[in-house]
Amino acid sequence: MVPFYVVPAQADFNLHVRLVTTDPQPGNSLAVDQQLFLKVAYQSDIPLAFRYAAYLHGEKLEAGFYSGHPELQRAGAGEALGWIGFSNVTHIDEVRVEILNAERQKIAEISKPFTFSWKAAAGVTGERVKPNWVKKLERHQDWVRERISDPFEQRKKSFDALLFYLNCASIPFYLLLQGYALWRFHGRWRDLATVPLVSLVPLVLASLVGFGMELSYWVVFIFRGTPFALVYLLAVWLARRRMLKIEREQAGQ
Known part of the structure; x- marks a missing residue:
């Protein structure tokens, strides 16, 4: 039986959500790193987002688990595409869909018994042929993404951008202060001033060995610890300045 969730009558909005179908169906399996697609139908007075999780014997599975980003869906009636996958051999017996509001706060959850496995398969890549309904929902989500305003995502992107610029800005200040400390x-x-080098030098050496990174990612990887090193x-x-001041005051007495 397909699960169906209705928010209690005392709630100040109406909400109906159900898991319509999946690809593949329960009882099947996929190769490791292949995606299990889920279609969720909903009717709601408020914008929603959906987050997906896999369980085994009532325990949430997190090792090797990955899932699609919970994108905001418009209020009204609609369908949303979700997917989950595992990077390791895994067996599950339940899928849960967490229902989130526009602030990504959980307001409800639906659950469906779902026996499924991810198995090691030689010569099988992560890509597989997508059914037509998945392609259709992907196009629809692209259309929605261009037309719906998501304040939560905008704030998150602004915060991430701020952290990125602060990280980049800390690099020259760190290098100058590190050189000054080693010199003076x-x-x-x-000895205390060399502590940041204990973590940064291995990062530099690892980067020189190479992980196939683009230059921009390579620079960020090397200096991702510089804000902490700078602080x-x-x-x-x-502390040194204060100690020197105290020593001068004591010497002058």
Whole structure:
């Protein structure tokens, strides 16, 4: 029986959600890294997003699990496409669909017994032929994405962009302060100033070996720890400055 969820009468909005179909159907299997597609039909007075999870014996499976991003769906009646997959050999017996509001807060959940497996298959790649309903929903989601405003995603992108620019801005300041500390600090203060190099040098060496990264990702990978290193060096610099001030005051007494 297909699960169906209705928000209780005391809620201030109407919500009906059901898992319509999947590809493949329950009882089948896929190769590792192939996607199980799910079609969700809904009717709602508010915009929704859906997050998918797989369970075995009531326990949520997270090792090797990956899923589609919970994109915002317009209020009204519609259908949404979801998918899940595993990067390791896995067996599941239940699929759950978490129903989220526009702020990505969970407001409800539906569950369906679903026996399925991901198996190791020699010579099978992650790509497989998509059924027509999946292609249709992908086109529909692209259309919705271009026309619906998602404040949550906009805030998230703005925050991610801010973190990225702060990370990039910290690189020259870190390099200058690191060089200054190694040049001017002595004794235990120099030892403390070399601590960031313990983590950054292995990153540089690993990057030189190469992971097939594009240049922009390579630079970010090397210096992804520089904001923390910069804060640490600033703390060491301030502590050293304070200690030197105290020593000068004591010497002048």
